[in-house]
Amino acid sequence: MQEIVFATNNSNKIKEIEVLLSAKFHIKKLIDIGCNEELPETHHTIEENSAEKANYVYSTYKIDCFSEDSGLEIDILNGEPGVDSAHYGGTRDANSNMNLVLEKMKGKENRKANFKTVITLVLNGIQHQFTGILEGTIGTEKRGLYGFGYDPIFVLKDGRTMAELMLDEKSRISHRAIAVKQLIAFLDINH
């Protein structure tokens, strides 16, 4: 089975991506290649931060890998929290991030939002990017027990929040899934 390193420290991302990739690829974690550090994310866009993480791991550990950067973009907040999604409320705590969003969205009629994932693959030193976008709206309260991050306040077209989907279903329909399917199609041809 082919091996590929997923350059992330977020175990929820690994769980979701393994559901889709595990039949064809053995996903190696950063810890498996001796990387125990926080990856650099110094830019102002999801695309640039995604590229930064994969290129950092490729150049430091000399190994083919992919990373992903993702975030929640809310129309009426001009795309916030966006690139700052992980620590919007000041820390990495999902509840304080969601509380800040709910506070800023109080009384707002336009509640349109999307999740976005940009995967960067670095294969033989060459960079490729794949983007997945999932549209929805921001709820007025948290609902659901599954998932992570902003899932309890992200409402899908069918009225359920993303946190009401169990791992298997979220892994198949999410922004991450949309990007991963492009990654798989590319790797099938080029790896």
Ligand code: ITT
């Ligand atoms: P790595 O950089 O190590 O991959 P991270 O958690 O720092 O992990 P990001 O910088 O990409 O990841 O931050 C993404 C944040 O966006 C994440 O912490 C959540 O708050 C939110 N997010 C991303 N995908 C999500 C999803 O599927 N459901 C809910 N929230 C999500």
